[in-house]
Amino acid sequence: MFDGEEIRYNGPEMSNLKILESYTFEGHDNCSAFHLMDFCPSLESAFMKNFPEDDFIDLSLKNYNLRDLVIEMPTQEDMNWSFLRDLLSKYPNLHNLAIRMSDEIEDCHVEELVEILPEVKLLDFRKCENITQRSADFLAKYCAKSKRSIKIYYDCEKEPIDWPKYDTPRESIVHGLDFMKHCFYKSFSNLPFLIDE
Structure with a gap:
């Protein structure tokens, strides 16, 4: 965001990109990362931090390759549920979803999420105080x-010992392009600097 305006990505399709990690710094000129994801048809995993609602996203465009998505909400501006529901419907084959720091x-x-994400296997809502x-x-x-298996992690008084540790x-x-192992359960500030194949 810069002076309240987002910048629209205007570059080539990144057809080989598999992992995307993006963070918006307040007061800096930033491209809308959810819009950028529309140019990454092979994207399998994404970690987004501090992105508000995005006017540039093509909600009719689907990404059937995205399996893992982490969204850390903006500290001052939360996405409303209507926008978030529309955004997530773009990724029908999502297996692992983390939404963190959202009051929304x-x-x-959760009932709607399991309907719009028929392949979801894991929901991580730690740091969301309204998930109980x-x-x-x-x-x-x-x-x-339904004979489906879906794990859920959320903030609770006695977090089970077998839950993966957050942060x-x-x-x-x-080493190794394992997004779940190296990125999914971390906060953005604790992501590795380099993932070496």
């Missing part, structure tokens, strides 16, 4: 009835 997403939205045991109870019943320390260089 609530237990009632109610969502976990709903998913347990839903999975038993493990940064490793500057990691």
